[in-house]
Amino acid sequence: MRYLPQTAEEIQKMCEAVGVRRPEDLFEVIPEALRLKEGLKLPPPLSEVDLLRQLKALxxxxxxxDSRLSFLGGGAYxxxxxxxxxxxxSRGEFMTSYTPYQPEISQxxxxxxxxxxxxxxxxxxMDVANAGNYDGASAxxxxxLMALRLTDPRxxxxxxxxxxxxxxxxxxKTYLGNVDCEIVEVPFRADGRVDEAALKNLLNEEVALCCVQSPNAFGVVEDLAPLAAxxxxxxxxxxxxxxxxxxxGLLQPMGRAGADIVAGEGASFGNFLNFGGPYLGLFAAKREFVRQLPGRLVGETVDAEGKRGFVLVLSTREQHIRREKATSNICTNQALCALAAAVYLSLLGPQGLKKVARMNYSHAHYLREALLKVPGVERAFSAPHFNEFVLKLNTPVAAVLRRLRERGILGGIDIQSWAPGLDRxxxxxxxxxxxxxxxxxxxRAMREVL
Known part of the structure; x- marks a missing residue:
């Protein structure tokens, strides 16, 4: 079967309509030396049966x-x-929908x-959340960027x-690369939390904001309240x-701990790993900051007959208003991923989410305590953690992971390049x-490979 959307006659009619003799004439602007002179060197075509067989084999x-014992985290869970x-x-009305610009047909x-x-x-x-960002990192x-807009320009x-x-x-750093600002990194303490003393020394009238992750990259739960103060x-x-x-589902909401803006990755809510995406950025802020909120925001209203309805409100991106006044260049939102998250949370409910979070917490703590009894394994950080943790090994981590992989176990992530002092x-x-x-x-495998 050849996947050609037009017949030869249709192609000829289109060429005549745009004033060329053949499709190749459209590429005259491309230098001759850069044009493809012959067909691509592809393998011969396959029947549907053979194609499916080959794809399944790959x-x-x-x-x-699912095919290995996986203990990987680091942002994908x-x-x-x-x-x-x-x-x-998978329902068609959700799968095929795009931006709901026309509320009368997109309720x-x-x-x-x-x-x-x-x-x-x-x-x-928080008081208000947007319709989603690309992923946690971009959120x-x-x-x-939003915090810079909200604080004194100086x-x-x-x-x-x-x-x-x-x-x-x-x-x-990439997003802020062409913004008039200076990025300074705040070190972490020996227990894995943000170094509060170092943070105090960095604070002055030039500081606009500080970004803190919790649980952080090491799985450590931060104490945000004193940092916020x-x-x-x-x-x-x-x-x-x-x-x-x-x-x-288990930790205190960051807004209650004093955060002014909260952003993060929501893929764990109903979205599959899928070899790396798509992901789902979550973004929320205080009500007084709503005018600087990036992305889309859906609001509740009533129509001319007084019936409940929903519309896009406070649009801030560059397609809606003049580019220089836009607060965000987000050109779409992860509506399907957001729907999956909403369905997942609805199915679990508050108690169900708490139960799943407790399972994660208890499993990670059982595993950590057992691994610390293995000769050659030491605790890296002493602060509380959620569902992931860092161990110090007496052997190069890459070699240990290779031996575990030979046993069908994806044993974790070598993070020595993530920050200073993380060797092994x-x-x-x-x-x-x-x-x-x-x-x-x-x-048992860890005991064997160390």
Whole structure:
């Protein structure tokens, strides 16, 4: 079967309509030396049966969280997703919908986004949440930009906790690369938390904001309240972030701990790993900051007949208003991923989410305590952690991970490049998907490879 959308006759009619003899004439502007002179060197075509057979064979070569014992975390977490999530998100009215610019024909999509926003605002302890960002890293970068807009223009210094995931830090630096500001990283203490003394020494009238992740890149839970007090006392804002949304079911909402803006990754809510995405950025802030909120926002209203309805409100992106006045260049939102998150949270409910979070917490603590009894394994950080933790090994981590992989175990992440002082450091994660038998197998394997 040849996948050609037009017939030769149709192509000829189109050429005549635009004033050329043949499609190749459209490429005359491309230098002759750069044009393809012959067909692509592709293998011969396959029948549908043979094609499916080959694709399945290739798929079996992938290592997944289901085909191996996985203890990977670091921003991408393996969680159970109820089958109802896919059943609902696969419905045609959701699967094919795009931006709901016309509310009169988009009430279903708009209400789904509105419910999503309501859930996110509640979980983060904030007044208002947007319709979603690309991912947690870009959401954090947008939060930093928003905080710069909200503070005194003379404050151009951005503090970035070194305990934030390195990918998130890099995205923030990229976003702010052409912005008139200075980024300064705040070190972490020996227990894995932000160095509060170092933060105090950095605070002055030039600091606009500080970004802090909790649980941070090491899985450590930060104590945000004293950090918020220090920042607010200096006239700066606290931007809280996270990469593991399941922690929101157990930890105090960042808004209640004093954060002014909260941004993070929501993929753990009903979205599959999918070899790296798509992800879902969560973003929320205080009500007084709503005019600077990036992205889309769905609001509730009534129509001419007094019936409840939903519309896009306070549009701030460059397609809606003059570019120089836009607060964000987000050109779409992750509506399908947000729908999956809303369905997931609706199915679990507050108590269900808390139960899943407790399972993550207890599994990680069981695994950590057992691994610390293995000769050659030491604790890296003493502060409380959620569902992942860092171990210090007496052997290069890469060699240990290779031996574990030979045993069918994805044993964690080598994080020595994430920040100074992390040589021979292994980040290990345990979720509700890791049974006691699997964790015990990992513990036995660790004893064998060290």
């Amino acid at each position: 798929g079996r070569e992938n290592e997944t969280a 393996h969680h159970y997703i109820p089958v109802a999530v896919s059943a609902i998100t 279903g999509t708009l209400q789904a986004i509105f419910e999503f926003q309501t859930m996110v605002a509640s979980l983060l302890g 954090l970068a947008e939060a930093a 404050r151009r210094k951005v503090l970035l906790a070194q305990s934030i995931h390195p990918d998130y830090r890099q995205v923030v 220090e920042l607010h006392g200096n006239g700066a804002l606290l931007v809280g972030c996270f990469s593991e949304a399941i922690s929101l 450091s292994l980040l290990v994660c345990a979720t509700e998907m890791n049974s006691k038998a699997q964790m015990d197998e990992y513990i």
